Amino acid sequence: MIIVQAIDALREELKSWRKAGEIIAFVPTMGNLHAGHIALVKRAQALGSKVVVSIFVNPTQFDRKEDLAAYPRTLAEDCSKLQAGGADLVFTPTPALMYPTGGLATKVEVPGISELLEGASRPGHFTGVSTVVCKLFHLVQPNVAVFGEKDFQQLMLIRQMVRDLDMDIHIEGLPTVREVDGLALSSRNGYLTTAERKLAAGLQLTLREVVDALHKSRQDYAALQAEAMQSLVSRGFQPDYVEIRRTVDLLPAQVGDENLVVLGSAWLGKARLIDNIPLTLKKLTETS
Structure with a gap:
């Protein structure tokens, strides 16, 4: 080399x-x-x-x-x-x-x-x-x-x-490479203390909860984002944002958009962690 x-x-x-x-x-x-x-x-x-x-x-x-x-x-x-x-x-x-x-x-x-x-x-x-x-x-x-x-x-x-x-x-x-518990690998993970490391996968878990709700046809995006922010607080984070966005341009998702990404950022001690989960919603078909 x-x-x-x-x-x-x-x-x-x-x-x-x-x-x-x-x-x-x-x-x-x-x-x-x-x-x-x-x-x-x-x-x-x-x-x-x-x-x-x-x-x-x-x-x-x-x-x-x-x-x-x-x-x-x-x-x-x-x-x-x-x-x-x-x-x-x-x-x-x-x-x-x-x-x-x-x-x-x-x-x-x-x-x-x-x-x-x-x-x-x-x-x-x-x-x-x-x-x-x-x-x-x-x-x-x-x-x-x-x-x-x-x-x-x-x-x-x-x-x-x-x-x-x-x-x-x-x-x-x-695609993001993760630890066994789901934490996205990052150079900044080294800033985490032993106690913080045990909590760190909570960011990915929170985003996963939003994704699961979207797949269950929840469309109240603002409420979902607010709930996720509170979930991060309860898991020991200082949240920066949780957002549901369109993958094409990262603008806020609207009802009917199919290709989405849920993004989040939060502080855990001295470490600022980011993560995301892309998803595709099934297109709803009209029934007569």
Whole structure:
């Protein structure tokens, strides 16, 4: 496995791969890797002949300085996991390399979707995400890029950006990888105490209760969301939001919409957890 930090070295290696006709699959990460990230790498292996993984803790997508400072940097361990997982190249740029002027002199924004849900809770977050992913796409120029569906809104944002900018990159989403109790794997799970970890699956359980109610033909969406917020409080969380949205554009679901996603975010101690469950409702048929 090759590890490069300099842009020139990255381009030189990728140039030789393209000349040899390799199909390049890309997995962007912020490091502190877990089994969910390795699942992305395995999927990338199935889609391409060479797998590039980036490890970059992107400062511009953090809305709180203390969160950026606390984010775990585990580069040596991450590289060991990636080598075992079959990555071919790891790109490990520094903030000074990615942002030579010290910040976002040029910004890539995806209006609309970037202002909803996570965007409303974390101002500026998605501008940082779309800008850094656009820059990484430009540097790597992959044929395909793989993202996890746990960050559902982020995945939709990336797909929109790729469509709008006519990038010749296939975006592949991988279903959320979970612990045995249902907790979505996340680097932020490491912030949980032992006691909090025992409660953490309550977020997924709450979303599942909403999904079950929808499948039972409940259509009072606002009431369902309010009940879910109270359920999270009773399970020890400080809820941020629980929303029933359309998968096509993440706008609030209306009666008659079939393809939906239930999304939630809540604090548990120092950890802010997010999760989602997509679903398709059966179309109601009229009877005479």
